[in-house]
Amino acid sequence: LCGCSAVGSLPELCDAAGRCLCRPEFQGPRCEQCRSGFHSYPNCQECSCDPRTSLDTSCTASGICRCRPNYSRASCDQCAQGYYGYPSCTACQCSPEGSRYSTCDQLTGQCVCLPGVVGLRCDQCAHGSYGFPTCQAGTCHPSGSVQSELLPAGQCECRGHVEGPACDRCKPLYWNLSPDxxxxxxxCECNVAGTLSSVAECAQETGQCLCKPHVCSGTCSTCKDGYYNLERYSYFGCQGCQCDIGA
Incomplete structure (x- = not known):
């Protein structure tokens, strides 16, 4: 009689003035549409927009939320193309010289690298290849060789503290291959009083010397907490303090 939607109206349909009485999730003169925050009439399901990643809690008639720029999908619960690491969704930073595309893996941020190129952003040469972004294999390492041009390995003239056919590794007692x-x-600058077997070599990547059990620091020059008196001929390197606590 009132012309109210049987789906969207309360059982009594309308009031004495003929106004339709809508269910909570419906609206309109005849309760014939979903209220804001609901979608898919006549079912009128609540919008599932993620408040952290959508512009508001409302959605379209089909349930599509309005996402912030770096998010996508109906509920804004996935990173948009060019972003990774939901929910932070950080912009991909693929090297334009070393990557095939500007987009990256949406979980890890790994870019798609060109041949001979590696790294999360595709911004460095693979091991044994040099001269980014061309990354030619079997050539002299530019940081370790005297020549400024890329020559085939075996024709390299290494800098003073560098060795290897491609001048790509530091000599013993040195680390941190670098053009600088x-x-x-x-x-390495290891303190041999604190190193195992008085060896002065260190890790080529970090410069960390090989310390005795009671010794620490990058150069093995400091006793660990609770120890003192660093001695070269002590197997452990330092003596225990043996303090009488509370005396």
Whole structure:
């Protein structure tokens, strides 16, 4: 009689003035549409927009939320193309010289690298290849060789603290192959009083020396907490303090 929607109206349909009485999730003169925050009439389901990633809690008639720029999907619960790591959704930072595309893996951020190129952003040469972004294999390492041009391995002239056919590794007692080092690599500077077997070599990537059990620091020059008196001929390196607590 009132012309109210049987789906969207309460059992009494309308009031004495003929106004339709809508269910909570419906609206309109005849309760013939979903209220804001609901979608898919006549079922009128609540919008499932993620408040962290959508512009508001409302959605379209088909349930599509309005996402912030770096999010996508109906509920804004996935990173948009060009972003990764939901829910933070950080922008991909693929190297334009070393990557096939500007987009990356949406979980890890890994870019798709060109041949001979590696790294999360495709911004460095694979091991044994040099001269980014061309990354030619079997050539002299530019940081370790005297020549400024890329020559085939075996024709390399290494800088003073560098060795290998491709001049790609530091000599013993040196680390950190770099174009900024005076002779290609930096000295380990290990304190042999604190190193195992008085060895002065260190890890080529980190410069960490091989310390005795009671010794610490990058150069093995410091006793660990609770120890003192660093001695070269002590197997453990330092003596225990043996303090009488509370005396």
């Amino acid at each position: 080092a005076a002779e290609g690599c930096s000295s």
